[in-house]
Amino acid sequence: LNNVGLTLLELDRPREALPYLERAMANDRAANNPYGLAKELSNIGHAYEKLKEPDRAVAFHQQALAVRERIGDKDGLVRTRGALAEIELKRGDARTAITLFEQSIALALEINDRHDAAIQLEWLSKAHLAVGDTGRAFLAYRRYHEPPPPPPATAPRARHPGPATP
Numbered sequence: 001l002n003n004v005g006l007t008l009l010e011l012d013r014p015r016e017a018l019p020y021l022e023r024a025m026a027n028d029r030a031a032n033n034p035y036g037l038a039k040e041l042s043n044i045g046h047a048y049e050k051l052k053e054p055d056r057a058v059a060f061h062q063q064a065l066a067v068r069e070r071i072g073d074k075d076g077l078v079r080t081r082g083a084l085a086e087i088e089l090k091r092g093d094a095r096t097a098i099t100l101f102e103q104s105i106a107l108a109l110e111i112n113d114r115h116d117a118a119i120q121l122e123w124l125s126k127a128h129l130a131v132g133d134t135g136r137a138f139l140a141y142r143r144y145h146e147p148p149p150p151p152p153a154t155a156p157r158a159r160h161p162g163p164a165t166p
Contacts, residue, residue, distance in 0.1 A: 001027065002036075005043060014050040021047060038067040038076055045083060054087050061087070078108045078116045086123060094130035101127055118144050 005020035021044045028036035045060035061084045068076040085100035101124040108117035121144035128137035 002040065002043065005047075009043070009047060009050065012050065014047040017047050018044065034067050034071045035073060035076075038064045038071070038073060038080075041067065042076070042080055042083065049083075049087060054091055058084060058087055074107055074111050075113065078104050078111070078113060078120070081107070082116070082120050082123065085120075085127070089123065089127050089130060092130075094127045097127040098124065098131070 001020045001024035005017040005024060008014070008017035008020065021040055025037060025040035025044065028034075028040055041060050041064035045057045045064065048054075048057035048060060061080055065077065065080045065084070067073075068080055081100045081104040085097040085104065088094075088100065089097035101120050104120045105117050105124065108114070108120060121140050125137045125140035125144065128134070128140060
């Protein structure tokens, strides 16, 4: 059901996607599957975004956020906060968006999710531009384009010196 709903969303048919996503959500509730429930709540939020109903979209994303916080789904928290931030930015509340993007970026970096951190950094630069802060917009955009730092160096392994040579 979820995959049918997602396919319909990708085909830009959110009204048709909703019944599938809602049934998948009901199944996840009945099965006591919080990860699936959070995913469905977010997907329904995306459907309402596509239907240009931001209030309903926010309501579903906030429900997903609460579930993800309760179960400790950090990966999902990154994406859900980002989705909420995008909606707030589109609604004209760039300050709220900046806060949500910064929270999302910090968590993405904490869990070493450089892909989602980069996406949120690009959106953060747009939010800073929306409030007229070109300096911070530039810094966020530069961070977005910087290569990730190298992995931490590991200590060289001790070598067995082998037999002494005369």
